[in-house]
Ligand SMILES: Nc1ncnc2c1ncn2[C@@H]1O[C@H](COP(=O)(O)OP(=O)(O)OP(=O)(O)O)[C@@H](O)[C@H]1O
């Protein structure tokens with residue numbers, strides 16, 4: 001499998017007045033092309049710092065990040081890197097720059113110097129993908145949170161990235177807005193084969209990820225499939241992390257002596273177990 005991103009012995013230190021704070025310690029992992037990789041961790045574990053390092057918004061204090069073989073320390077490559085690996089943050093209001101939806105989506109490719117006819121095509125396609133075509137002439141501030149976040153995603157899509165990093169992109173949305181955005185992200189991963197790096201505090205969102213990396217105090221504490229990770233209810237609790245509600249229910253029933261396997265992730269699996 002081709003590697004989309006390579007993280008090699010990555011360290012990052014914030015400089016605060018006289019003090020140094022190490023946010024990422026000697027971290028190494030690869031992200032494979034087409035993968036849906038989830039990253040979880042308690043507040044302050046280094047997720048956002050890592051996200052910003054992955055597309056070169058900040059540079060490693062030591063070690064390297066390679067995005068499609070391009071080193072984020074290489075200033076000449078920084079626009080190529082940002083085009084290959086886009087990032088969507090938590091607050092959609094901070095990511096929208098224009099006063100009309102379609103102008104906002106066009107902003108990225110315009111900055112990349114894409115020609116007008118091609119921009120038109122990309123904007124239409126991106127809005128179609130996030131199911132927001134009918135809102136193209138609207139003002140972004142008249143949209144709901146979920147709609148605004150989908151516009152922010154369209155803005156990234158119009159740059160045709162191979163990989164998109166989402167840093168708690170659904171955290172400020174209500175449950176229906178969260179579902180809209182998440183189904184759009186799953187579609188990108190499954191249909192367009194876009195590599196997804198998905199940072200979240202909502203465990204239910206990542207039960208069908210390909211892999212989960214758990215961060216703790218700037219280091220990788222655990223990694224594995226959702227089943228492998230969520231089977232470990234107590235180690236996760238020690239890292240101040242939860243498991244999906246249905247997994248917790250299965251775990252508690254098992255503790256009461258009921259014969260249920262570890263790492264039940266979905267309601268359907270639970271129903272299957274109980275019926276048996
Ligand atoms: N600009 C900054 N200056 C100094 N320290 C910072 C800065 N940003 C983050 N930190 C520190 O770096 C560590 C990692 O922060 P980071 O924002 O990456 O965590 P996070 O896992 O994204 O947390 P959250 O779940 O709250 O979003 C924390 O100890 C934090 O206090």
Ligand SMILES: [Mg+2]
Pocket residue numbers: 047048049167
């Ligand atoms: Mg964060």
